[in-house]
Amino acid sequence: MRIAFTGGGTGGHLTPIIAVAREIRRITEAERLFNVELVYFGPEPIAPSAMADEEITFIRITAGKFRRYVSLLNFTDLFKTVAGIFEAFWKLFRTMPDVMFSKGGYGSFPTLIAARIYRIPVMIHESDAVSGTANRMAGRWATRIAISFPSAAKYFPPKRTALTGTPIRSRILGGTPDAAREALGVFSERPVLFIMGGSQGARAVNEATTNVLKELLRSFEVIHQVGEKNFQDVALETKALLGEDPGVHYYHPVAFLDEEHMRGAYLLADLIISRAGSTSLFEIAAGGKPSIIIPITNSARDHQRENAYAYGGHGAAIVIEEDNLTPHVLLNEITKLMSSPERRKKMSQAAQSFSRLEAAEVIAREIIALGLH
Numbered sequence: 001m002r003i004a005f006t007g008g009g010t011g012g013h014l015t016p017i018i019a020v021a022r023e024i025r026r027i028t029e030a031e032r033l034f035n036v037e038l039v040y041f042g043p044e045p046i047a048p049s050a051m052a053d054e055e056i057t058f059i060r061i062t063a064g065k066f067r068r069y070v071s072l073l074n075f076t077d078l079f080k081t082v083a084g085i086f087e088a089f090w091k092l093f094r095t096m097p098d099v100m101f102s103k104g105g106y107g108s109f110p111t112l113i114a115a116r117i118y119r120i121p122v123m124i125h126e127s128d129a130v131s132g133t134a135n136r137m138a139g140r141w142a143t144r145i146a147i148s149f150p151s152a153a154k155y156f157p158p159k160r161t162a163l164t165g166t167p168i169r170s171r172i173l174g175g176t177p178d179a180a181r182e183a184l185g186v187f188s189e190r191p192v193l194f195i196m197g198g199s200q201g202a203r204a205v206n207e208a209t210t211n212v213l214k215e216l217l218r219s220f221e222v223i224h225q226v227g228e229k230n231f232q233d234v235a236l237e238t239k240a241l242l243g244e245d246p247g248v249h250y251y252h253p254v255a256f257l258d259e260e261h262m263r264g265a266y267l268l269a270d271l272i273i274s275r276a277g278s279t280s281l282f283e284i285a286a287g288g289k290p291s292i293i294i295p296i297t298n299s300a301r302d303h304q305r306e307n308a309y310a311y312g313g314h315g316a317a318i319v320i321e322e323d324n325l326t327p328h329v330l331l332n333e334i335t336k337l338m339s340s341p342e343r344r345k346k347m348s349q350a351a352q353s354f355s356r357l358e359a360a361e362v363i364a365r366e367i368i369a370l371g372l373h
Contacts, residue, residue, distance in 0.1 A: 001371045002037045004097035008105020012277045019167035021054050023364035042107040061088050063107045084110030099371035104135035112138045121370040127166050127278035129306035131155035143370055146363055148278050149310050165356025166282040167363055171259045173286055180264030186221050194269035196225040202275055204322050205294055206234050211327035217247025223265050224253045231255035271337055276308035285355035290347035291317040292333055315350035
Protein backbone atom coordinates (compact mmCIF):
# COMPACT_ATOMS: atom_id res chain seq x y z
CA MET A 1 0.00 0.00 0.00
CA ARG A 2 1.25 3.48 -0.87
CA ILE A 3 0.33 6.14 1.69
CA ALA A 4 0.85 9.83 1.01
CA PHE A 5 1.31 12.62 3.54
CA THR A 6 1.09 16.35 2.97
CA GLY A 7 1.31 19.47 5.12
CA GLY A 8 2.83 22.87 5.60
CA GLY A 9 6.36 21.71 6.36
CA THR A 10 6.68 23.20 9.87
CA GLY A 11 7.62 21.32 13.04
CA GLY A 12 3.98 21.41 14.13
CA HIS A 13 3.05 19.46 10.99
CA LEU A 14 6.09 17.22 10.76
CA THR A 15 6.11 15.60 14.20
CA PRO A 16 2.47 14.37 14.07
CA ILE A 17 3.14 12.94 10.59
CA ILE A 18 6.16 11.08 11.95
CA ALA A 19 4.08 9.78 14.87
CA VAL A 20 1.40 8.48 12.50
CA ALA A 21 3.96 7.03 10.05
CA ARG A 22 5.58 5.04 12.85
CA GLU A 23 2.23 3.66 13.96
CA ILE A 24 1.35 2.65 10.40
CA ARG A 25 4.61 0.72 10.15
CA ARG A 26 4.15 -0.83 13.60
CA ILE A 27 0.59 -1.98 12.88
CA THR A 28 1.28 -3.37 9.41
CA GLU A 29 4.38 -5.23 10.60
CA ALA A 30 2.89 -6.54 13.86
CA GLU A 31 -0.30 -7.73 12.16
CA ARG A 32 1.50 -8.85 8.98
CA LEU A 33 -0.90 -6.94 6.77
CA PHE A 34 1.17 -5.74 3.80
CA ASN A 35 4.22 -3.73 2.88
CA VAL A 36 3.79 0.04 2.96
CA GLU A 37 5.47 2.80 1.01
CA LEU A 38 5.31 6.27 2.58
CA VAL A 39 5.56 9.44 0.52
CA TYR A 40 5.42 13.12 1.55
CA PHE A 41 4.21 15.77 -0.91
CA GLY A 42 4.77 19.43 -0.13
CA PRO A 43 7.28 22.23 0.34
CA GLU A 44 10.66 21.50 1.90
CA PRO A 45 9.98 20.19 5.43
CA ILE A 46 11.69 21.86 8.38
CA ALA A 47 13.83 18.74 8.96
CA PRO A 48 14.36 16.76 5.73
CA SER A 49 16.69 14.36 7.54
CA ALA A 50 13.84 13.36 9.85
CA MET A 51 11.81 12.29 6.81
CA ALA A 52 14.75 10.28 5.51
CA ASP A 53 15.23 8.61 8.90
CA GLU A 54 11.61 7.41 8.77
CA GLU A 55 12.04 6.18 5.17
CA ILE A 56 9.45 8.66 3.90
CA THR A 57 10.15 9.68 0.31
CA PHE A 58 10.00 13.44 -0.16
CA ILE A 59 8.43 14.84 -3.36
CA ARG A 60 8.59 18.61 -3.63
CA ILE A 61 5.42 20.51 -4.54
CA THR A 62 5.44 24.28 -5.04
CA ALA A 63 2.94 26.17 -2.87
CA GLY A 64 2.04 29.79 -2.21
CA LYS A 65 0.92 31.10 1.17
CA PHE A 66 -2.54 32.43 2.02
CA ARG A 67 -2.30 35.83 3.70
CA ARG A 68 -5.14 37.69 5.40
CA TYR A 69 -3.55 41.10 4.77
CA VAL A 70 -2.82 43.15 1.66
CA SER A 71 0.54 42.22 0.16
CA LEU A 72 2.10 42.00 -3.29
CA LEU A 73 3.18 38.49 -2.28
CA ASN A 74 -0.47 37.40 -2.36
CA PHE A 75 -0.44 38.07 -6.10
CA THR A 76 2.82 36.25 -6.81
CA ASP A 77 1.94 33.36 -4.49
CA LEU A 78 -1.33 32.85 -6.36
CA PHE A 79 0.73 31.85 -9.40
CA LYS A 80 2.84 29.57 -7.18
CA THR A 81 -0.31 27.82 -5.97
CA VAL A 82 -1.65 27.35 -9.50
CA ALA A 83 1.73 26.02 -10.63
CA GLY A 84 1.77 23.74 -7.59
CA ILE A 85 -1.62 22.25 -8.49
CA PHE A 86 -0.39 21.30 -11.98
CA GLU A 87 2.82 19.96 -10.47
CA ALA A 88 0.91 17.90 -7.89
CA PHE A 89 -1.47 16.64 -10.59
CA TRP A 90 1.47 15.23 -12.56
CA LYS A 91 3.46 13.88 -9.61
CA LEU A 92 0.44 12.19 -8.02
CA PHE A 93 -0.32 10.56 -11.37
CA ARG A 94 3.18 9.06 -11.36
CA THR A 95 2.90 7.70 -7.80
CA MET A 96 -0.89 7.32 -7.34
CA PRO A 97 -1.16 6.68 -3.58
CA ASP A 98 -3.97 4.54 -2.17
CA VAL A 99 -4.79 7.08 0.53
CA MET A 100 -3.63 10.51 1.71
CA PHE A 101 -3.22 12.05 5.17
CA SER A 102 -3.04 15.84 5.35
CA LYS A 103 -2.00 18.04 8.24
CA GLY A 104 -3.27 21.17 6.50
CA GLY A 105 -1.35 24.39 6.00
CA TYR A 106 -0.71 26.26 2.76
CA GLY A 107 1.75 23.60 1.63
CA SER A 108 -0.96 20.94 1.49
CA PHE A 109 -3.39 22.80 -0.76
CA PRO A 110 -2.05 21.94 -4.25
CA THR A 111 -1.67 18.27 -3.35
CA LEU A 112 -5.16 18.11 -1.85
CA ILE A 113 -6.69 19.59 -4.99
CA ALA A 114 -4.92 17.01 -7.14
CA ALA A 115 -6.03 14.21 -4.78
CA ARG A 116 -9.61 15.41 -5.11
CA ILE A 117 -9.42 15.24 -8.90
CA TYR A 118 -8.04 11.70 -8.74
CA ARG A 119 -10.64 10.67 -6.12
CA ILE A 120 -7.94 9.51 -3.71
CA PRO A 121 -9.39 8.95 -0.21
CA VAL A 122 -8.22 11.79 2.05
CA MET A 123 -8.06 12.05 5.81
CA ILE A 124 -7.28 15.50 7.20
CA HIS A 125 -6.20 16.39 10.71
CA GLU A 126 -6.84 19.78 12.31
CA SER A 127 -4.45 20.27 15.21
CA ASP A 128 -5.72 23.63 16.42
CA ALA A 129 -8.78 24.93 18.23
CA VAL A 130 -9.64 26.96 15.11
CA SER A 131 -9.38 25.45 11.65
CA GLY A 132 -6.96 26.68 9.00
CA THR A 133 -8.05 27.72 5.51
CA ALA A 134 -6.69 24.66 3.70
CA ASN A 135 -8.39 22.25 6.10
CA ARG A 136 -11.69 24.12 5.94
CA MET A 137 -11.69 23.81 2.17
CA ALA A 138 -10.56 20.19 2.16
CA GLY A 139 -13.13 19.38 4.86
CA ARG A 140 -15.87 19.79 2.24
CA TRP A 141 -14.76 16.64 0.43
CA ALA A 142 -12.37 14.79 2.78
CA THR A 143 -13.37 11.21 3.51
CA ARG A 144 -12.44 11.50 7.20
CA ILE A 145 -11.64 14.47 9.45
CA ALA A 146 -9.77 14.23 12.75
CA ILE A 147 -9.64 17.13 15.21
CA SER A 148 -7.61 17.82 18.35
CA PHE A 149 -9.91 20.29 20.13
CA PRO A 150 -13.71 20.04 20.46
CA SER A 151 -14.08 23.68 19.35
CA ALA A 152 -12.81 22.79 15.85
CA ALA A 153 -15.82 20.53 15.23
CA LYS A 154 -17.97 23.45 14.10
CA TYR A 155 -15.89 23.84 10.93
CA PHE A 156 -16.58 20.32 9.61
CA PRO A 157 -19.47 17.93 8.78
CA PRO A 158 -20.30 16.02 12.00
CA LYS A 159 -20.75 12.61 10.37
CA ARG A 160 -17.19 12.58 8.99
CA THR A 161 -15.48 14.19 11.99
CA ALA A 162 -13.95 12.58 15.08
CA LEU A 163 -12.13 14.00 18.11
CA THR A 164 -8.77 12.23 18.26
CA GLY A 165 -6.31 14.67 19.82
CA THR A 166 -2.91 15.37 18.26
CA PRO A 167 -0.64 12.40 17.44
CA ILE A 168 2.56 12.44 19.47
CA ARG A 169 5.73 10.37 19.20
CA SER A 170 5.77 7.54 21.74
CA ARG A 171 9.57 7.81 21.98
CA ILE A 172 9.38 11.09 23.90
CA LEU A 173 7.60 9.31 26.76
CA GLY A 174 8.98 7.00 29.41
CA GLY A 175 12.62 6.57 30.30
CA THR A 176 14.28 6.63 33.72
CA PRO A 177 15.32 9.64 35.82
CA ASP A 178 18.93 8.40 36.03
CA ALA A 179 19.23 8.11 32.24
CA ALA A 180 17.58 11.51 31.80
CA ARG A 181 19.94 13.20 34.26
CA GLU A 182 22.94 11.64 32.58
CA ALA A 183 21.81 12.72 29.10
CA LEU A 184 21.05 16.30 30.13
CA GLY A 185 23.74 16.86 32.75
CA VAL A 186 21.18 17.58 35.47
CA PHE A 187 22.51 16.21 38.75
CA SER A 188 21.26 18.42 41.59
CA GLU A 189 18.20 17.73 43.71
CA ARG A 190 16.67 21.08 42.80
CA PRO A 191 13.26 21.32 41.11
CA VAL A 192 13.60 21.43 37.32
CA LEU A 193 12.08 24.06 35.03
CA PHE A 194 11.86 23.13 31.34
CA ILE A 195 11.47 26.21 29.14
CA MET A 196 10.88 25.60 25.44
CA GLY A 197 10.10 27.80 22.48
CA GLY A 198 8.96 25.32 19.85
CA SER A 199 10.72 24.33 16.63
CA GLN A 200 11.50 27.96 15.70
CA GLY A 201 12.46 29.23 19.14
CA ALA A 202 10.67 32.06 20.93
CA ARG A 203 12.41 35.41 21.29
CA ALA A 204 9.91 36.88 23.76
CA VAL A 205 10.07 33.82 26.01
CA ASN A 206 13.87 33.77 25.78
CA GLU A 207 14.13 37.47 26.71
CA ALA A 208 11.76 37.16 29.67
CA THR A 209 13.66 34.09 30.89
CA THR A 210 17.03 35.82 30.57
CA ASN A 211 15.79 38.80 32.56
CA VAL A 212 14.89 36.63 35.55
CA LEU A 213 17.55 33.95 35.08
CA LYS A 214 19.67 34.87 38.11
CA GLU A 215 16.61 34.71 40.36
CA LEU A 216 15.51 31.36 38.88
CA LEU A 217 18.95 29.81 39.30
CA ARG A 218 18.94 30.51 43.04
CA SER A 219 16.29 27.83 43.48
CA PHE A 220 15.86 25.81 40.29
CA GLU A 221 17.70 23.83 37.67
CA VAL A 222 16.73 25.22 34.24
CA ILE A 223 16.66 23.36 30.91
CA HIS A 224 16.15 26.02 28.25
CA GLN A 225 15.46 25.06 24.62
CA VAL A 226 16.03 28.37 22.85
CA GLY A 227 15.74 27.44 19.16
CA GLU A 228 18.60 27.04 16.70
CA LYS A 229 18.34 30.54 15.25
CA ASN A 230 18.45 32.12 18.72
CA PHE A 231 21.06 29.93 20.37
CA GLN A 232 24.18 32.02 19.75
CA ASP A 233 22.52 35.26 20.91
CA VAL A 234 21.13 33.66 24.08
CA ALA A 235 24.42 31.88 24.83
CA LEU A 236 26.41 35.13 24.58
CA GLU A 237 23.87 37.11 26.60
CA THR A 238 23.61 34.58 29.43
CA LYS A 239 27.38 34.15 29.57
CA ALA A 240 27.78 37.90 30.07
CA LEU A 241 24.90 37.96 32.54
CA LEU A 242 25.97 35.07 34.73
CA GLY A 243 29.75 35.34 34.52
CA GLU A 244 31.14 33.56 37.59
CA ASP A 245 27.73 33.32 39.26
CA PRO A 246 27.41 29.90 40.99
CA GLY A 247 24.00 29.49 39.32
CA VAL A 248 25.65 28.99 35.94
CA HIS A 249 26.08 25.29 36.77
CA TYR A 250 22.30 24.88 37.00
CA TYR A 251 21.55 26.41 33.60
CA HIS A 252 21.35 24.17 30.50
CA PRO A 253 20.66 26.12 27.29
CA VAL A 254 20.21 24.01 24.15
CA ALA A 255 19.40 24.90 20.55
CA PHE A 256 17.41 21.75 19.81
CA LEU A 257 16.42 18.60 21.67
CA ASP A 258 16.34 15.26 19.88
CA GLU A 259 13.88 12.61 21.03
CA GLU A 260 16.15 11.14 23.70
CA HIS A 261 16.85 14.52 25.29
CA MET A 262 13.26 15.71 24.88
CA ARG A 263 12.09 12.57 26.70
CA GLY A 264 14.53 13.32 29.51
CA ALA A 265 13.47 16.96 29.78
CA TYR A 266 9.79 16.06 29.96
CA LEU A 267 10.50 13.36 32.55
CA LEU A 268 12.60 15.57 34.86
CA ALA A 269 10.49 18.74 34.59
CA ASP A 270 8.53 19.86 37.62
CA LEU A 271 7.10 22.75 35.59
CA ILE A 272 7.11 23.45 31.84
CA ILE A 273 6.96 26.85 30.16
CA SER A 274 5.94 26.64 26.52
CA ARG A 275 4.32 28.20 23.50
CA ALA A 276 0.84 26.96 22.57
CA GLY A 277 1.46 24.84 19.50
CA SER A 278 -0.86 21.83 19.51
CA THR A 279 1.96 19.27 19.44
CA SER A 280 3.67 20.88 22.45
CA LEU A 281 0.42 20.99 24.44
CA PHE A 282 -0.43 17.35 23.78
CA GLU A 283 3.13 16.24 24.60
CA ILE A 284 3.01 18.17 27.88
CA ALA A 285 -0.39 16.64 28.63
CA ALA A 286 0.88 13.13 27.86
CA GLY A 287 3.59 13.59 30.46
CA GLY A 288 1.07 14.92 32.97
CA LYS A 289 3.13 18.04 33.66
CA PRO A 290 1.85 21.38 35.00
CA SER A 291 2.68 24.24 32.68
CA ILE A 292 2.69 27.96 31.96
CA ILE A 293 1.59 28.57 28.38
CA ILE A 294 2.55 31.73 26.47
CA PRO A 295 0.78 31.89 23.08
CA ILE A 296 2.32 33.73 20.13
CA THR A 297 0.42 36.97 19.54
CA ASN A 298 0.57 36.96 15.75
CA SER A 299 -0.15 33.31 14.95
CA ALA A 300 -2.45 32.57 12.00
CA ARG A 301 -6.12 32.91 13.00
CA ASP A 302 -4.84 33.57 16.53
CA HIS A 303 -4.77 29.78 16.84
CA GLN A 304 -2.14 29.68 19.59
CA ARG A 305 -4.23 31.90 21.83
CA GLU A 306 -7.29 29.72 21.19
CA ASN A 307 -5.25 26.57 21.86
CA ALA A 308 -3.84 28.03 25.07
CA TYR A 309 -7.20 28.96 26.55
CA ALA A 310 -8.79 25.67 25.50
CA TYR A 311 -6.00 23.83 27.32
CA GLY A 312 -5.82 26.23 30.26
CA GLY A 313 -9.61 26.08 30.64
CA HIS A 314 -9.23 22.38 31.34
CA GLY A 315 -7.23 23.28 34.44
CA ALA A 316 -3.93 21.98 33.09
CA ALA A 317 -2.06 25.27 32.66
CA ILE A 318 -1.76 28.95 33.45
CA VAL A 319 -1.91 31.21 30.38
CA ILE A 320 0.16 34.39 30.14
CA GLU A 321 -0.58 36.61 27.14
CA GLU A 322 2.63 37.75 25.43
CA ASP A 323 1.59 41.39 25.86
CA ASN A 324 1.60 40.76 29.62
CA LEU A 325 4.86 38.81 29.63
CA THR A 326 7.06 40.97 31.83
CA PRO A 327 9.95 39.46 33.82
CA HIS A 328 8.04 40.21 37.04
CA VAL A 329 4.88 38.42 35.87
CA LEU A 330 6.81 35.36 34.69
CA LEU A 331 8.85 35.09 37.90
CA ASN A 332 5.77 35.62 40.04
CA GLU A 333 3.76 32.86 38.31
CA ILE A 334 6.68 30.41 38.49
CA THR A 335 7.22 31.17 42.18
CA LYS A 336 3.54 30.77 43.05
CA LEU A 337 3.25 27.43 41.27
CA MET A 338 6.49 26.01 42.61
CA SER A 339 5.48 26.92 46.16
CA SER A 340 2.17 25.05 45.81
CA PRO A 341 2.65 21.28 45.32
CA GLU A 342 -1.08 20.70 45.71
CA ARG A 343 -1.92 23.07 42.86
CA ARG A 344 0.70 21.48 40.62
CA LYS A 345 -0.74 18.06 41.42
CA LYS A 346 -4.22 19.17 40.33
CA MET A 347 -2.80 20.66 37.13
CA SER A 348 -0.93 17.42 36.47
CA GLN A 349 -4.13 15.40 36.85
CA ALA A 350 -5.98 17.78 34.53
CA ALA A 351 -3.19 17.45 31.94
CA GLN A 352 -3.39 13.67 32.04
CA SER A 353 -7.16 13.72 31.59
CA PHE A 354 -6.76 16.05 28.59
CA SER A 355 -4.18 13.85 26.85
CA ARG A 356 -5.05 11.33 24.14
CA LEU A 357 -2.18 8.88 24.02
CA GLU A 358 -3.96 6.71 21.46
CA ALA A 359 -4.29 9.47 18.82
CA ALA A 360 -1.50 8.24 16.52
CA GLU A 361 -2.79 4.65 16.55
CA VAL A 362 -6.42 5.66 15.98
CA ILE A 363 -5.48 7.82 13.00
CA ALA A 364 -3.07 5.23 11.59
CA ARG A 365 -5.73 2.50 11.68
CA GLU A 366 -8.26 4.74 9.95
CA ILE A 367 -5.74 5.61 7.22
CA ILE A 368 -5.06 1.90 6.67
CA ALA A 369 -8.80 1.16 6.49
CA LEU A 370 -9.34 3.94 3.93
CA GLY A 371 -6.48 2.62 1.82
CA LEU A 372 -8.03 -0.85 1.74
CA HIS A 373 -11.39 0.34 0.41
